[in-house]
Amino acid sequence: MIRYALKCPQGHGFESWFQSAAAFDALKAAGHVACPECGDAKVEKSLMAPSIGTASKAPPSDREKVIADLRRHVEANSDYVGMNFAAEARRMHDGDAPSRSIHGEARLDEARQLIEEGIPVAPLPFVPTRRTN
Incomplete structure (x- = not known):
């Protein structure tokens, strides 16, 4: 699974999970990825920081x-x-x-x-x- 930060042309930002990068591309091409606020399907990936795990020597929570x-x-x-x-x-x-x-x-x-x-x-x-x- 992969999480993408997405943005529509109106500037609405949101995140969504996809099975893979190829799955995102296929869904987007079919018009199935749309902004939850305005419904625009011209969604693009936006810049996002990768999720980095904590060090294994971190004290237990x-x-x-x-x-x-x-x-x-x-x-x-x-x-x-x-x-x-x-x-x-x-x-x-x-x-x-x-x-x-x-x-x-x-x-x-x-x-x-x-x-x-x-x-x-x-x-x-x-x-x-x-x-x-």
């Missing part, structure tokens, strides 16, 4: 610290059940397994089904440690 703390807490206070998360959550909810804190992985359709059945689940903002290198 507050959000990263909170997520790291959450991960440590979850992993220390719950059982990792891997891809069996949906089945184990359902067994606990039905009384077929002892109730305890668990974490693991579930497909989106499995998670939706658990929620529809009234089984309390929540996504975690990290990948379990056991799945990372």
